[in-house]
Amino acid sequence: MPNVPPDRWPTPRSRRRRGTTSSDRYDDGRYDDGRYDDGRYDDGRYDDGRYDDDRPLSDDGPVLSRPVHEPWHDGPDGPAGYGAPREERRWSRFRGRDRRRPDPVRPDRDERRPRVDRPSRGRRTLTRRMAKVLAVGFVVQALVMVSLRWVDPPTTAFMAANPAGAIQQSVPVEHVSRNFLAAVIAHEDAELPHRSGAVTWEALWDRGQAHLAGEEDPSGSTIPQQVAKNLFLNQEMSAWRKALEAGLAAELAFVVDDRRMLELYVNHAQFGPTLYGVCTASWYYFDTPPQELPVEQAVQLVGLLPSPGHVQRAPGGGLDFDVADGKGWLSRSHVVNAQNRVPRHIERLGFQPVEDAGITGLASEQPASADDCSTRPDAVAELIAAEGTG
Numbered sequence: 001m002p003n004v005p006p007d008r009w010p011t012p013r014s015r016r017r018r019g020t021t022s023s024d025r026y027d028d029g030r031y032d033d034g035r036y037d038d039g040r041y042d043d044g045r046y047d048d049g050r051y052d053d054d055r056p057l058s059d060d061g062p063v064l065s066r067p068v069h070e071p072w073h074d075g076p077d078g079p080a081g082y083g084a085p086r087e088e089r090r091w092s093r094f095r096g097r098d099r100r101r102p103d104p105v106r107p108d109r110d111e112r113r114p115r116v117d118r119p120s121r122g123r124r125t126l127t128r129r130m131a132k133v134l135a136v137g138f139v140v141q142a143l144v145m146v147s148l149r150w151v152d153p154p155t156t157a158f159m160a161a162n163p164a165g166a167i168q169q170s171v172p173v174e175h176v177s178r179n180f181l182a183a184v185i186a187h188e189d190a191e192l193p194h195r196s197g198a199v200t201w202e203a204l205w206d207r208g209q210a211h212l213a214g215e216e217d218p219s220g221s222t223i224p225q226q227v228a229k230n231l232f233l234n235q236e237m238s239a240w241r242k243a244l245e246a247g248l249a250a251e252l253a254f255v256v257d258d259r260r261m262l263e264l265y266v267n268h269a270q271f272g273p274t275l276y277g278v279c280t281a282s283w284y285y286f287d288t289p290p291q292e293l294p295v296e297q298a299v300q301l302v303g304l305l306p307s308p309g310h311v312q313r314a315p316g317g318g319l320d321f322d323v324a325d326g327k328g329w330l331s332r333s334h335v336v337n338a339q340n341r342v343p344r345h346i347e348r349l350g351f352q353p354v355e356d357a358g359i360t361g362l363a364s365e366q367p368a369s370a371d372d373c374s375t376r377p378d379a380v381a382e383l384i385a386a387e388g389t390g
Contacts, residue, residue, distance in 0.1 A: 168276035171373040173263035180298035185353045186345035189223040193356035198224035198249035224249040259358035270308040279373035291363035303335030313389045
């Protein structure tokens with residue numbers, strides 16, 4: 001190693017032996033073989049007196065080949081290795097913690113924090129999805145209710161559930177005979193123009209008590225309830241369906257006024273096995289447009305509303321209760337009941353209830369329009385031809 005001072009030579013490392021010092025390791029005769037005493041380095045270049053202090057050799061200086069380890073340790077069973085004793089090394093990992101603990105093991109999760117029962121991820125996901133579905137359903141229902149103020153529904157729940165099909169055509173309520181409108185109010189819901197909301201709670205309570213007791217309904221459904229039932233529900237007579245009907249009717253009455261409510265009713269009520277609305281019923285039974293119905297024919301159509309499935313057109317026009325199912329007597333009894341009550345009601349009040357509902361003037365005074373049902377609907381003509389009752 002030419003031109004390298006001796007103090008920068010790499011220090012030979014060897015395993016330390018017990019009972020020896022750093023100076024003794026180099027004085028054991030192993031290196032006294034004369035290989036390093038050949039005079040090549042005894043040229044006086046390094047004899048400047050800096051190294052003549054007779055200090056013993058030490059390996060405390062920097063080592064270039066490997067890092068300096070801590071002193072060798074003896075364990076209870078002999079040499080243990082470099083570094084601190086095993087117990088001290090283990091405790092050094094937990095410096096700053098409670099050293100009185102005999103075994104510094106990480107505490108269990110249940111000991112560090114009380115366990116809280118939380119719903120599983122799948123249950124939370126299902127709950128969120130159900131909440132979203134309910135929110136979407138509520139929004140859609142609200143939009144449908146509001147749209148009924150202007151839009152005639154193309155079909156209803158009752159029409160869709162009819163296995164024989166449905167024939168229906170809407171007509172503006174202004175083009176419907178005031179005789180028929182007065183008969184509807186008198187027969188179905190005399191309080192419609194004067195009641196706030198769909199029902200009165202007293203009447204609803206009385207109906208609920210009668211249903212639970214198995215007695216006859218004392219008052220019957222109001223027109224808003226019947227509209228809600230026709231549009232959204234079915235003919236099931238359960239308490240749950242009645243409660244849902246009352247809720248939908250209250251919501252519908254909140255967004256729809258009496259005039260529109262009456263219009264929705266007369267256009268979607270059932271008047272025969274497959275007939276819905278006054279437009280088709282007046283043409284089917286009496287060959288007459290709805291704006292020209294006299295009191296007698298109007299009362300007969302209103303009498304069909306409680307039981308419209310057991311009647312057919314008589315040859316040449318009119319009502320025929322001799323039907324195949326043998327239940328024509330049921331529909332006939334409701335018609336007779338209407339004939340006994342409604343005409344007296346119309347004679348006493350006239351068209352005042354119709355005007356109170358927001359419909360003024362007469363049907364004959366309205367200008368003609370494309371949807372006034374002044375001509376027989378094609379579906380009605382085909383049905384009469386198929387039955388051979390023209």
